[in-house]
Amino acid sequence: MGQRKTTAANRERILQISSQLVRERGIEHTTLADIADAAGISKGTLYYYYPTKGDLVFDIAERHMTNMTERIFSRLESSRAGQSPRTVFRLVLDTVMRSRSRGEIHVYLLQEAMTQNPSLRKRFIQEYRNWRRIIEEGLARVLGNGGEYRVMAQVLLATLDGLILQRLVGVDSVPMDGIARFFESAGTPSPVS
Amino acid sequence: MGQRKTTAANRERILQISSQLVRERGIEHTTLADIADAAGISKGTLYYYYPTKGDLVFDIAERHMTNMTERIFSRLESSRAGQSPRTVFRLVLDTVMRSRSRGEIHVYLLQEAMTQNPSLRKRFIQEYRNWRRIIEEGLARVLGNGGEYRVMAQVLLATLDGLILQRLVGVDSVPMDGIARFFESAGTPSPVS
Amino acid sequence: MGQRKTTAANRERILQISSQLVRERGIEHTTLADIADAAGISKGTLYYYYPTKGDLVFDIAERHMTNMTERIFSRLESSRAGQSPRTVFRLVLDTVMRSRSRGEIHVYLLQEAMTQNPSLRKRFIQEYRNWRRIIEEGLARVLGNGGEYRVMAQVLLATLDGLILQRLVGVDSVPMDGIARFFESAGTPSPVS
Amino acid sequence: MGQRKTTAANRERILQISSQLVRERGIEHTTLADIADAAGISKGTLYYYYPTKGDLVFDIAERHMTNMTERIFSRLESSRAGQSPRTVFRLVLDTVMRSRSRGEIHVYLLQEAMTQNPSLRKRFIQEYRNWRRIIEEGLARVLGNGGEYRVMAQVLLATLDGLILQRLVGVDSVPMDGIARFFESAGTPSPVS
DNA sequence: GATGAATGAGTTTTCATTCAT
DNA sequence: AATGAATGAAAACTCATTCAT
Numbered sequence: 001m002g003q004r005k006t007t008a009a010n011r012e013r014i015l016q017i018s019s020q021l022v023r024e025r026g027i028e029h030t031t032l033a034d035i036a037d038a039a040g041i042s043k044g045t046l047y048y049y050y051p052t053k054g055d056l057v058f059d060i061a062e063r064h065m066t067n068m069t070e071r072i073f074s075r076l077e078s079s080r081a082g083q084s085p086r087t088v089f090r091l092v093l094d095t096v097m098r099s100r101s102r103g104e105i106h107v108y109l110l111q112e113a114m115t116q117n118p119s120l121r122k123r124f125i126q127e128y129r130n131w132r133r134i135i136e137e138g139l140a141r142v143l144g145n146g147g148e149y150r151v152m153a154q155v156l157l158a159t160l161d162g163l164i165l166q167r168l169v170g171v172d173s174v175p176m177d178g179i180a181r182f183f184e185s186a187g188t189p190s191p192v193s
Numbered sequence: 194m195g196q197r198k199t200t201a202a203n204r205e206r207i208l209q210i211s212s213q214l215v216r217e218r219g220i221e222h223t224t225l226a227d228i229a230d231a232a233g234i235s236k237g238t239l240y241y242y243y244p245t246k247g248d249l250v251f252d253i254a255e256r257h258m259t260n261m262t263e264r265i266f267s268r269l270e271s272s273r274a275g276q277s278p279r280t281v282f283r284l285v286l287d288t289v290m291r292s293r294s295r296g297e298i299h300v301y302l303l304q305e306a307m308t309q310n311p312s313l314r315k316r317f318i319q320e321y322r323n324w325r326r327i328i329e330e331g332l333a334r335v336l337g338n339g340g341e342y343r344v345m346a347q348v349l350l351a352t353l354d355g356l357i358l359q360r361l362v363g364v365d366s367v368p369m370d371g372i373a374r375f376f377e378s379a380g381t382p383s384p385v386s
Numbered sequence: 387m388g389q390r391k392t393t394a395a396n397r398e399r400i401l402q403i404s405s406q407l408v409r410e411r412g413i414e415h416t417t418l419a420d421i422a423d424a425a426g427i428s429k430g431t432l433y434y435y436y437p438t439k440g441d442l443v444f445d446i447a448e449r450h451m452t453n454m455t456e457r458i459f460s461r462l463e464s465s466r467a468g469q470s471p472r473t474v475f476r477l478v479l480d481t482v483m484r485s486r487s488r489g490e491i492h493v494y495l496l497q498e499a500m501t502q503n504p505s506l507r508k509r510f511i512q513e514y515r516n517w518r519r520i521i522e523e524g525l526a527r528v529l530g531n532g533g534e535y536r537v538m539a540q541v542l543l544a545t546l547d548g549l550i551l552q553r554l555v556g557v558d559s560v561p562m563d564g565i566a567r568f569f570e571s572a573g574t575p576s577p578v579s
Numbered sequence: 580m581g582q583r584k585t586t587a588a589n590r591e592r593i594l595q596i597s598s599q600l601v602r603e604r605g606i607e608h609t610t611l612a613d614i615a616d617a618a619g620i621s622k623g624t625l626y627y628y629y630p631t632k633g634d635l636v637f638d639i640a641e642r643h644m645t646n647m648t649e650r651i652f653s654r655l656e657s658s659r660a661g662q663s664p665r666t667v668f669r670l671v672l673d674t675v676m677r678s679r680s681r682g683e684i685h686v687y688l689l690q691e692a693m694t695q696n697p698s699l700r701k702r703f704i705q706e707y708r709n710w711r712r713i714i715e716e717g718l719a720r721v722l723g724n725g726g727e728y729r730v731m732a733q734v735l736l737a738t739l740d741g742l743i744l745q746r747l748v749g750v751d752s753v754p755m756d757g758i759a760r761f762f763e764s765a766g767t768p769s770p771v772s
Numbered sequence: 773g774a775t776g777a778a779t780g781a782g783t784t785t786t787c788a789t790t791c792a793t
Numbered sequence: 794a795a796t797g798a799a800t801g802a803a804a805a806c807t808c809a810t811t812c813a814t
Contacts, residue, residue, distance in 0.1 A: 006773085007773085010773095025308070026304075026308045028221050028308075029308060031807085031808060031809080032808075032809065032810085033808075033809095041774080041775090042774065042775045042776060043775085043776075043809090043810090044774065044775045044776060044777095044811090044812085045773075045774050045775065045776095047809095047810075047811085048773065048774065048775095051810095052809085052810090053808095053809065053810090107304075107307075107358075110358055110361075110362055111219075111300070111304050113362050114300075114361045114362050114363075115218070115219045115222065121362055121363055124362050124363075124364070125362065125363050125364055125365070128359065128362075128364040129364075129365070150367060150371075151367050151371040151372060151374070151375045152375060154366065154367045154371075154372070155352055155372060155375050157355065157359075158351070158352045158353075158354075158355030158356045158359060159348055159351045159352050159355055160351075160355065161351075161354065161355035161358050161359065162350065162351030162352055162353065162354035162355035162356075162358070163351045163355075165300075165303055165354050165355070165358065166321065166350075166351060166354065168303075168307045169303055169306050169307050169314055169317050169318065169321075170307075170314055170317075170318050171317070171318050171321040171322075172318070172322070173347065174343060174344050174347045178343075178344040179344060179347070179348060181344070182344045182345060182348055182379055183379070185379045186375055186376070186378045186379030200797085200798080203798085224782080224783060224784085225783075225784065225785085226782085226783075226784090234799075234800090235799070235800050235801070236784090236785090236800090236801085237786090237787085237799065237800045237801065237802090238798075238799050238800065240784095240785070240786075240787090241797085241798065241799070241800090242798095244785090245784085245785085246783095246784065246785090393776085393777080396777085411694070412690075412694045414607050414694075415694065417803080417804060417805080418804080418805065418806085419803085419804080419805090427778075427779090428778070428779050428780065429779090429780085429805090429806085430778065430779045430780065430781095430807090430808085431777075431778050431779065433805095433806070433807080433808090434776085434777065434778070434779090435777095437806085438805085438806080439804095439805065439806090493690070493693075493744075496744055496747075496748055497605075497686070497690050499748050500686075500747045500748050500749075501604070501605045501607075501608065507748055507749055510748050510749075510750070511748065511749050511750050511751070514745065514748075514750040515750075515751070536753060536757075537753050537757040537758060537760070537761045538761060540752065540753045540757075540758070541734075541738055541758060541761050541762075543741065543745075544737070544738045544739075544740075544741030544742045544744075544745060545734055545737045545738050545741055546737075546741065547737075547740065547741035547744050547745065548736065548737030548738055548739065548740035548741035548742075548744070549737045549741075551686075551689055551740050551741070551744065552707065552736075552737060552740065554689075554693045555689055555692050555693050555700055555703050555704065555707075556693075556700055556703075556704050557703070557704055557707040557708075558704070558708070559733065560729060560730050560733045564729075564730040564733075565730060565733070565734060567730070568730045568731060568734050568765055569765070571765045572761055572762070572764045572765030585794090586794085589794095610786080610787060610788080611787075611788065611789085612787075612788095620795080620796090621795065621796045621797060622788090622789090622796085622797075623790090623791085623794095623795060623796045623797060623798095624794075624795050624796065624797095626788095626789075626790085627794065627795065627796095630789095631788085631789085632787095632788065632789090774814100775812105775813100775814085776812100776813105776814100777811105777812095777813095778810105778811085778812090778813105779808105779809105779810085779811080779812105780808100780809105780810100781807105781808100781809105782806105782807085782808095783805100783806080783807075783808105784804100784805090784806085784807100785803105785804080785805085785806100786802105786803085786804070786805100787800105787801100787802100787803095787804105788800105788801105788802105789799105789800085789801095790798105790799085790800080791796105791797100791798095791799090791800105792796100792797105792798095792799105793795100793796085793797100
């Protein structure tokens with residue numbers, strides 16, 4: 001059982017370090033030798049824990065998604081009916097955009113999912129559905145059940161991905177607050193004149 | 194053995210074929226050997242036209258951007274003040290989203306820009322600015338000059354990139370029309386009470 | 387398939403074999419494939435030991451210099467005050483000129499240093515300084531401390547390089563003994579009148 | 580006959596320009612494309628004048644040798660019996676060492692001769708014999724016919740080649756004047772005590 | 773569990789040379 | 794005389810993966 005613990009701890013360590021490297025260089029430019037080096041283990045040992053680069057990437061993705069899901073969920077959870085819509089939107093936007101590294105890895109993993117890794121792809125499809133649901137329900141709870149928030153959740157999610165992508169390339173962006181206000185203006189239908 | 198044909202025509206041919214391949218496999222998985230094969234020329238000849246893979250990719254990107262710009266511009270140009278906002282948003286959304294292949298190459302090129310190719314990166318930043326301006330001016334023309342469309346243009350562009358990315362991964366999406374309606378609802382600012 | 391043997395031994399083997407090949411063909415005409423073949427390993431394995439051709443060449447040079455330095459040093463060491471100057475000069479000349487292969491590699495490495503490899507260049511500059519010092523001190527010890535042997539050491543070193551170069555091209559040369567006598571005649575300064 | 584002239588002029592131009600490039604980069608790193616570009620002609624045209632890179636190099640070498648020979652000869656010619664030996668040595672040393680570019684090309688060509696080009700090799704052997712004779716005769720004329728200057732000429736030539744080589748690598752050198760004095764001390768036998 | 777030596781298939785790049793026009 | 798498009802053979806380098814110990 002001592003071994004078990006070690007194994008888990010090692011896996012964790014490898015995951016941590018390789019996530020870091022992928023964030024910095026992208027998946028294609030992170031070699032297994034890099035990872036083994038950074039982790040202070042041999043390539044052979046790396047193969048003991050992960051039989052394939054793809055498997056390792058899958059685990060990195062898994063962890064990334066879990067993180068994101070938890071984060072989004074807990075943020076929306078903590079926001080209640082009383083809050084102003086704009087505050088809620090800012091919350092979601094900030095949660096996702098705050099960490100540059102989170103965005104980097106997200107995009108790299110999406111890329112990998114679309115070109116290489118069918119199982120990763122399936123996983124992402126599933127998780128996006130999940131995210132949309134969480135956001136949709138969160139919006140309903142805060143902004144009131146009357147509205148239809150399906151489209152809004154989708155647009156919000158797409159905007160986030162787009163902004164991340166653009167930020168990684170270096171495209172200059174409008175301040176997050178302006179974007180929050182934009183969603184607010186769409187979310188609260190104009191009082192009919 | 195001296196096939197003739199103008200350089201321009203051959204370049205064009207190489208560009209066409211390699212764009213195609215990049216669309217199908219991504220940049221990293223399109224080798225120069227693949228391109229030469231598909232074009233029916235030798236690797237040496239490919240070198241004659243493009244001394245580096247990076248140069249070729251840059252040209253592919255250049256052409257892609259020009260295409261996109263023209264397309265967006267001409268679509269917005271043809272829409273006039275009388276049109277309903279929703280129609281205008283659909284127009285822009287459809288212009289960009291219509292072709293799956295266009296989306297694929299766009300994302301691959303962005304990836305390349307962010308990890309590998311600084312000059313490509315600069316080019317993209319410049320072109321995004323351009324796109325935003327075109328869209329902003331188009332919206333102002335159609336929806337009326339009173340509004341501030343900077344944020345909306347940014348969100349629209351980000352949404353488009355996000356939707357492309359998600360579609361490539363296979364994430365299921367709300368119908369385009371719903372999204373157009375969403376932008377419409379935000380675009381017609383509530384009359385100040 | 388896991389041949390074992392220590393890294394050091396393999397490195398040694400690769401070094402030996404590649405030195406040999408470089409001697410025969412020069413650096414530019416010795417390919418990594420040649421070396422791998424001759425060593426009975428794959429190109430990939432070669433890469434395992436030397437990640438770059440430059441690194442390998444540097445090591446070859448390093449070893450060559452060490453050899454030369456040791457040789458010159460020990461020869462001069464063994465000559466004592468009693469010996470005739472001419473014998474001492476012959477000693478140095480012979481030490482360097484004896485092996486044709488040593489000369490070949492020396493010249494190839496110098497060429498590499500001057501056109502390609504800045505770190506190799508630095509190394510050579512350093513080692514030449516070293517050689518000059520060794521020779522200078524050796525001459526002082528044998529010929530008497532009164533003289534100034536800086537220039538003589540420089541000329542001796544230059545003559546050696548020139549003779550090596552010329553021999554490799556096939557230029558016909560005066561016998562070494564004549565050259566030793568020449569240095570002797572310059573080395574025993576005319577007694578001040 | 581107009582053509583003839585043009586042909587000769589073009590050859591000359593190519594020779595001039597390619598010498599320049601070889602000086603700057605060495606032979607291996609000067610491509611025919613480089614030369615054609617610099618000469619403002621096409622690669623095809625280059626082949627019209629020189630059927631092979633080797634032929635071109637041979638001509639470059641030929642011209643270089645002729646230059647050197649003329650230079651050495653005329654310098655020695657102009658020095659007469661009255662001059663001090665040291666002045667004569669400085670003359671020869673300076674003639675060869677003065678131009679860095681001359682030294683560069685000399686070494687590159689020697690290298691080429693020894694590894695690649697047997698006809699170039701023969702040419703160099705012949706020319707070295709020539710240089711030695713010129714120098715030998717010059718020394719005899721100036722320093723007096725009594726001495727045997729065969730060895731001295733050889734050492735002088737070797738020293739020059741060695742100094743050039745070392746200078747190209749960046750090895751620091753004693754001032755030329757010291758070297759001239761060294762040869763003087765050997766050339767004028769010490770008055771027997 | 774761990775290692776590191778070994779590999780092979782592939783990737784970009786280089787460049788002297790050819791030849792139809 | 795001149796061109797430039799085309800080529801092929803080879804070069805260095807990359808890296809995920811295997812496996813005996």
